[in-house]
Every structure is written in structure tokens, then in C-alpha cells.
Amino acid sequence: MLRYIIAFIMLTLPAMAEEVVLGLSKDEVAITTSFDGSDVLIFGAVKREAPIPEGDPLEVIITVSGPSEAVTVRRKEKRFGIWVNVDAVEIDEAPSFYAVATSAPLRDVLNDVEDLRYKISVPRAIRSVGAPMAVQDAGAFTQAIIRIRTKSDAYQLLENGVSVDAQTLFQTSIQLPAALTEGDYKTRIFLTRSGKVISDYETSIDVKKIGLERWLFTMSRENSLLYGLMSLAIAIAAGWGASAIFRVFRL
Amino acid sequence: MQIYLPIAEISVNAFLLLGLGGIVGILSGMFGVGGGFLMTPLLFFIGIPPAVAVATEANQIVASSFSGVLAHFKRKTVDLRMGTVLLIGGLVGAALGVVVFNYLKAQGQVDLLVKLCYVIFLGVIGGLMFIESLNAIRKTSKGATPKRKKHNWIHGLPFKMRFRVSGLYISVIPPLIVGVLVGILAAIMGVGGGFIMVPAMIYLLGMPTKVVVGTSLFQIIFVTAFTTMLHATTNFTVDIVLAVLLLVGGVFGAQIGTRIGVKMKAEQLRILLAIMVLAVCGKLAFDLLVMPSDVFSIAAGGH
Numbered sequence: 001m002l003r004y005i006i007a008f009i010m011l012t013l014p015a016m017a018e019e020v021v022l023g024l025s026k027d028e029v030a031i032t033t034s035f036d037g038s039d040v041l042i043f044g045a046v047k048r049e050a051p052i053p054e055g056d057p058l059e060v061i062i063t064v065s066g067p068s069e070a071v072t073v074r075r076k077e078k079r080f081g082i083w084v085n086v087d088a089v090e091i092d093e094a095p096s097f098y099a100v101a102t103s104a105p106l107r108d109v110l111n112d113v114e115d116l117r118y119k120i121s122v123p124r125a126i127r128s129v130g131a132p133m134a135v136q137d138a139g140a141f142t143q144a145i146i147r148i149r150t151k152s153d154a155y156q157l158l159e160n161g162v163s164v165d166a167q168t169l170f171q172t173s174i175q176l177p178a179a180l181t182e183g184d185y186k187t188r189i190f191l192t193r194s195g196k197v198i199s200d201y202e203t204s205i206d207v208k209k210i211g212l213e214r215w216l217f218t219m220s221r222e223n224s225l226l227y228g229l230m231s232l233a234i235a236i237a238a239g240w241g242a243s244a245i246f247r248v249f250r251l
Numbered sequence: 252m253q254i255y256l257p258i259a260e261i262s263v264n265a266f267l268l269l270g271l272g273g274i275v276g277i278l279s280g281m282f283g284v285g286g287g288f289l290m291t292p293l294l295f296f297i298g299i300p301p302a303v304a305v306a307t308e309a310n311q312i313v314a315s316s317f318s319g320v321l322a323h324f325k326r327k328t329v330d331l332r333m334g335t336v337l338l339i340g341g342l343v344g345a346a347l348g349v350v351v352f353n354y355l356k357a358q359g360q361v362d363l364l365v366k367l368c369y370v371i372f373l374g375v376i377g378g379l380m381f382i383e384s385l386n387a388i389r390k391t392s393k394g395a396t397p398k399r400k401k402h403n404w405i406h407g408l409p410f411k412m413r414f415r416v417s418g419l420y421i422s423v424i425p426p427l428i429v430g431v432l433v434g435i436l437a438a439i440m441g442v443g444g445g446f447i448m449v450p451a452m453i454y455l456l457g458m459p460t461k462v463v464v465g466t467s468l469f470q471i472i473f474v475t476a477f478t479t480m481l482h483a484t485t486n487f488t489v490d491i492v493l494a495v496l497l498l499v500g501g502v503f504g505a506q507i508g509t510r511i512g513v514k515m516k517a518e519q520l521r522i523l524l525a526i527m528v529l530a531v532c533g534k535l536a537f538d539l540l541v542m543p544s545d546v547f548s549i550a551a552g553g554h
Binding site: 074 | 254495498
């Protein structure tokens with residue numbers, strides 16, 4: 001019976017010429033007290049029923065994106081001789097971390113239409129519904145967030161960062177920075193030929209705090225009164241302790 | 252040694268934080284200021300999110316002030332009675348300040364107002380203190396004995412009370428008003444208010460500089476403990492790991508600072524505090540006047 005079901009599913013699925021078989025060096029990143037960034041190796045192979053098609057070679061794009069959140073970008077201008085925030089644009093969704101690794105320059109492996117559809121490049125991954133009418137160049141605000149986050153390695157564009165072997169095996173290494181937020185890091189793999197996406201695959205890397213980090217974080221949210229009192233108790237104890245040490249040694 | 256902070260969600264160098272805590276602790280013990288106005292910008296600079304920096308800083312100040320106040324208790328340089336009166340005023344002021352702050356926030360541009368407030372306030376206080384203490388130093392070097400007690404309208408007010416440690420017999424109204432005003436400013440500016448309280452006690456109330464430091468620390472403990480609890484229960488932004496790293500340095504620094512402070516002359520202490528206040532003022536004015544390296548800035552959350 002099972003065999004028939006599988007056969008049925010196989011028949012109804014659109015015939016995929018080339019698809020991804022994936023491996024991750026780790027599908028879980030544990031944030032411990034000594035966490036200082038982490039490298040994730042993403043590797044895989046292209047499974048195909050037919051021989052390698054003629055024409056442009058197969059290219060691979062890999063993206064890793066952290067949990068999205070709304071952010072406000074503000075711009076300063078000089079008014080009456082001092083620099084003040086004059087206007088703000090709210091970006092509805094900006095991933096806290098975003099890395100794109102490609103097997104060749106992004107322009108060559110992906111055309112604009114496909115980028116718009118799959119939201120692959122960094123500017124496309126950020127969603128901004130609309131800036132207030134008063135703001136003249138809303139685009140500058142999106143560029144600003146990309147510029148600032150690229151500087152802190154939160155956004156990475158790794159062109160030629162994926163190595164492809166014989167149009168079948170591919171691998172890349174994504175470096176997760178030390179300032180990492182918890183959550184599901186969506187990992188997507190796209191296979192492209194002449195700028196078009198021919199297959200995509202999605203999985204996720206679970207980034208979470210463990211041990212002491214987990215315990216403190218949970219306590220600060222669920223038992224905030226006790227957490228606050230504990231913070232104060234530590235502060236008072238430390239203050240008294242230092243005083244006692246200095247008294248004992250008669251400093 | 253890198254340590255990942257659970258609430259700030261960032262990895263930082265532990266020794267750097269210990270060092271920062273130590274330096275701010277020394278200043279705290281010497282001058283009776285909490286040091287939040289110095290530490291908070293430094294924490295921003297390391298990359299700690301502003302909300303976490305402000306809340307955690309409050310917790311660290313509890314520790315260094317407590318450490319400092321114990322050292323002052325031993326030297327009997329804490330005026331508990333005056334501290335309590337100031338504290339009552341301060342808490343009333345803080346409550347009023349929160350109302351004022353929320354009103355200003357609704358009007359927009361609260362950041363700018365706070366910064367302008369800081370620059371003007373620090374500039375005036377720092378400038379006046381600097382001139383006064385410079386004159387005092389000049390006078391003492393000429394051999395004249397400094398006069399402290401002056402009779403003015405403040406001594407004509409009712410509800411007189413004896414503050415033995417400070418050697419004052421004055422009405423409770425001025426300390427209460429000073430407490431309220433400092434409380435309001437502290438709440439608006441988001442700091443403990445030590446650097447406003449200390450000059451106010453010296454110049455408005457005429458307290459001796461030595462007693463001022465300990466008394467200021469005494470009331471700062473309560474104000475910052477209250478702030479810590481408020482942040483911990485409403486914003487969940489107190490990072491206990493960050494606090495511990497900062498306060499280990501801070502408590503030892505405060506002990507050292509107190510010892511340095513006691514050995515110094517009152518005028519020297521005042522002039523150093525004046526220079527520090529002016530430096531912070533200069534830095535803020537600089538930020539307002541000079542083009543920032545990036546005119547864009549990112550803040551979490553929409554509105």
C-alpha cells in the first residue's frame with residue numbers, strides 16, 4: 001500500500017530536473033556564556049535524473065536569515081546650528097542577521113525578476129511598506145540600514161563564497177557573529193541557471209541560549225520581580241563584600 | 252575573555268567591563284556621583300543596546316554607591332538625616348519627572364530637549380564650580396581662612412531642623428526643594444542625579460564638601476535601586492551578567508576612590524568635579540555641533 005502512495009506522490013509532483021540534497025555541519029547553535037560567534041558549514045549535492053543540461057553552468061545561492069523585526073531608521077540634519085533627528089522611516093521587517101553566499105557575482109547568477117520573487121539579495125530581504133509622504137528619498141533609509149549592519153557583519157554578501165564542484169557538489173561556510181539573537185535562522189538554497197531559479201530548498205538552523213544564559217533570560221521575563229530583587233541583592237552583597245575586604249586588610 | 256550577555260544578546264570582553272567598572276567606581280567614591288552619566292555613553296560605544304545600558308547601569312550604581320557609603324560611614328561622613336530629607340524630595344521629584352518625561356515624549360523631540368538640558372545645566376554648574384573653587388584655592392594659598400557659613404534668606408524659613416553631621420541648623424524646606432528638583436531632572440535625563448545633587452548640596456545648602464559625598468551616595472542607593480526594579484519589571488532590560496562584571500570593578504573602585512577623596516582638600520575635590528562636569532558637557536555639545544559620522548541611526552521597534 002505504502003509503495004502505491006509513494007508512487008502516486010512521485011507521479012503528481014512536477015518533474016524536477018535538478019534538486020538539492022542538503023547537509024549542515026550543525027542545525028543547532030547553542031549560545032553559552034562563552035559564545036563568541038560560530039561558523040556553520042552548509043554543504044550539499046544536486047540530485048538529477050537526466051544528464052547535466054547544456055548551456056550556462058549551474059549556480060548556487062545560499063541565504064541565512066535571522067528573525068525579522070521592525071526597526072526605525074532616523075536621519076539627522078543640521079537645524080539652527082545643531083544636529084537633530086528630523087525624519088524617520090519605519091522598516092516593517094528587517095532580519096537581525098542576513099547572509100547571502102553565491103557561486104559567482106550576484107548580478108550574473110540571478111536576474112531582477114527572480115530576486116523580487118524570492119527576495120534573495122539584501123535590499124529585497126528588507127521589507128518596507130511605505131515611508132511617510134514627507135520623506136523625500138525613502139530609499140536612502142533602506143540603504144542606511146544595510147550600510148550600518150554590513151559594517152557590523154550582521155549583513156553579509158559573500159560573492160563567490162560558494163564553491164561548486166562538477167555542477168553537483170557545493171559548499172559554503174557562513175560566519176555567525178558574536179552578537180547573535182535567538183531564533184530560527186532560515187536557510188535557503190537556490191539553484192539557478194542563466195539567472196533563473198530552477199530549484200529551491202529550505203531548512204532552518206536553531207539558534208538558542210542554553211544553560212545559565214537560558215535560565216537568566218527566562219527568569220527575567222517570567223519572574224521579573226524576583227530577577228530584579230536578585231540583581232539588587234547581588235549589588236548590595238558585592239558592595240558590602242568589597243568594603244569588608246578592604247576593612248580586613250586595613251587598606 | 253569573551254562573555255555572552257543573556258539580555259543584551261551581544262558578546263563582550265569581560266576584562267574591558269571590569270576595567271570600566273573600576274574607573275567609574277573610583278569617580279563614584281571620590282565625588283559622590285553615581286557615574287551613570289559617564290558609564291552609559293561608554294556602554295553605548297561598546298555596542299550594548301541603549302535600553303539595556305541604562306537599566307543595567309542603575310543596578311551597578313547600587314553596588315558601587317553601597318560600597319562607597321560603607322566606607323563613608325566608617326569615617327562618619329554621612330548625614331543620614333539630611334540624606335533622608337533629600338531622598339523624600341527626590342522620590343517625589345522622580346515621580347513628577349516621569350510624568351513630565353511622558354508629556355515631552357508625546358510632543359516629540361524629547362531626545363533633543365534632554366541633550367540641550369544637559370549641555371546648559373552642566374555648562375552652568377561646571378563653570379560656576381570651577382570659578383568658585385579656583386578662587387578658593389587662590390585664597391587658601393595666600394593664607395586666608397576660607398569662610399563657609401553665610402547668613403541669607405534661607406535661614407529665615409520655618410520648620411528648622413538640626414543636621415548635626417553637616418553642622419547645619421536650617422529649615423527642611425530648601426533640602427526638600429533641592430531633592431524634588433534633582434529628582435525631576437534625574438528622571439528626565441535618566442541618571443541618578445549625583446552630579447547635580449553634589450553641587451546643589453555644597454552651594455545651595457552650604458554643606459561641607461566631605462559630608463556631601465557620603466550623603467549623596469546614601470540617597471543615590473535608593474534612587475537607583477528603585478530605577479533598577481522599575482526597569483527589571485516593566486522593560487526586562489536589566490542584564491545581570493553585565494551588571495556583575497561592571498560592579499565587581501565598581502565596588503573596589505569605590506573603596507579606592509573614597510580613600511583618595513578623604514586625602515584631598517575640599518577645593519581640589521570640587522575643582523576636579525567641575526572639570527569632569529565640564530568635560531561631559533563639552534562632549535555633548537560637540538556631538539550636537541559636529542556632523543555625526545553617520546547621519547542615519549537605527550532604533551529597534553516601530554512606533
